Amino acid sequence: MNSQLEVHKVTVRYGAFTAVEDVSLTLEKGQIGCLLGPSGCGKTTLLRAIAGFERVAEGSIALHGSVLSTPRQQVAAEQRKVGMVFQDFALFPHLNVRRNIAFGLSHLDRRARRARVEEMLALVSLDDYAQAYPHELSGGQQQRVALARALAPNPEILLLDEPFSSLDSELREQLAGEVRELLKQNGVTAILVTHDQHEAFAMADRVSLLHRGRIAQSDTPYNLYHNPANEFVAEFIGHGSMVSATVDAAGELSQGLGSLDRSHGHWEPGEHLRLLVRPDDVEYEENSRTRLRVVGKAFRGASYFYDLLLPDGQRVPCLTPSHIDVPLGGELPIRFNLQHVVVFAPPREPTAD
Known part of the structure; x- marks a missing residue:
């Protein structure tokens, strides 16, 4: 079976500084992965490379069998079938919930666009808030709008860059579980970036712990906790x-x-x-x-x-x-x-x- 996402020996550099080095990982369709690690470990840089915002110096990135990134080839971010949920949600303050969700659906005719928005509103249980503006919503509701907007164009993979970090700790873990359930019910392949192991464990099938730009261990949450590969993994997870x-x-x-x-x-x-x-x-x-x-x-x-x-x-x-x-x-x-x-x-x- 072909992998939905394949990152093969990827290195990303900023001048002489190597942010990500020799990283490989795969995700099957419907699988939820996580890039976990402390600040500066390279997890967001790797996510941005998958999204097409950063070039790779070595290695390759392929989505559903199509190569998107090599040192000589770079498919533009807007041409990749990738959905993105940002740390600050990046909602448009002057657009209501319905129009925020519809923003990436300009390629559809009016009837299809309206139907897709209604489907997304129902999916994230925001039918009653369609006319509300972002400032009128709670943090959890804003997060669900951002998720619906990212899923509306039916991406091949969803990338979530610390999407719960602005929420309080109890709500973070609760929402991570809710988002996992939603993604699993709809067969969405996704990668979460976080520094919080509780979020990672609540949401991901497989967690890749990064340290100084390299993967220290990529495994199930259970194995990371009970069978850490080295002392760094043990201390970070433990x-x-x-x-x-x-x-x-x-x-x-x-x-x-x-x-x-x-x-x-x-x-x-x-x-x-x-x-x-x-x-x-x-x-x-x-x-x-x-x-x-x-x-x-x-x-x-x-x-x-x-x-x-x-x-x-x-x-x-x-x-x-x-x-x-x-x-x-x-x-x-x-x-x-x-x-x-x-x-x-x-x-x-x-x-x-």
Whole structure:
């Protein structure tokens, strides 16, 4: 089966600066992808290259089998069947909702244009707001107008550049889920750009995490979280702490972390490991002999988020029910549950035959 989108070994440069380097990814029809990463990692540059706003220095970009970009060939952005939803929605303030959606449909006759607009209004549940202007709408409603306008010309792929960033955090995740459902119901292929892993996980089938212009890992959200390819991926996705530990003669880890089960591999005494310890790896246990000093805490309604100090000064996070209220400087009794902890180890020296 031919891919709907194929990005092959793409490099984008601005003079001597390389913004995107040797990036490859594919999307099948109806699949939702995500370019995730910190500011400056190249994700928006790559999206703009797919849209036709940036030229590629190396590699190629093809949509539904048609090559759009190579170093020698550049199909103009307006000639690509690509829909785009921008960070600020880019709605026309002087046009009402109906006319905003109709803006890209000038190639249709009046009857077909009206029918398509009505279809889009129904799709995003804005039938009652057709005559409203952007300033009269909530942020979520404006986002849906921008989505309807981008989908109205029936693009082969939809590109979304941080479309939820101007909304509050609860609404962002909710809308990401709603947009995913809408796109899936209509078989739309799409790519989302975001720095927020919660948006990425709520919306995408496959996430490509970028670091310094390269893909650090491209995988399902589940695998990114549970099987990170390297420490950068683990720290960006993890919401945990990287902790250094040493294996002792009994197979126990230093810092009172306990032991790793065999699913993590076999470690020799004296080996140095790096562990991504997440809040769910550190459990409150009232009668535990392991007690760690509280050096930070944040109330989250149903829970407290604690920052705990290990004997050597490293820190680990812990989440408890909010009725477990230990003051700063106090000690929290805990146990380490390392069943799902992520472990990194330096490469071993090859042994002689």
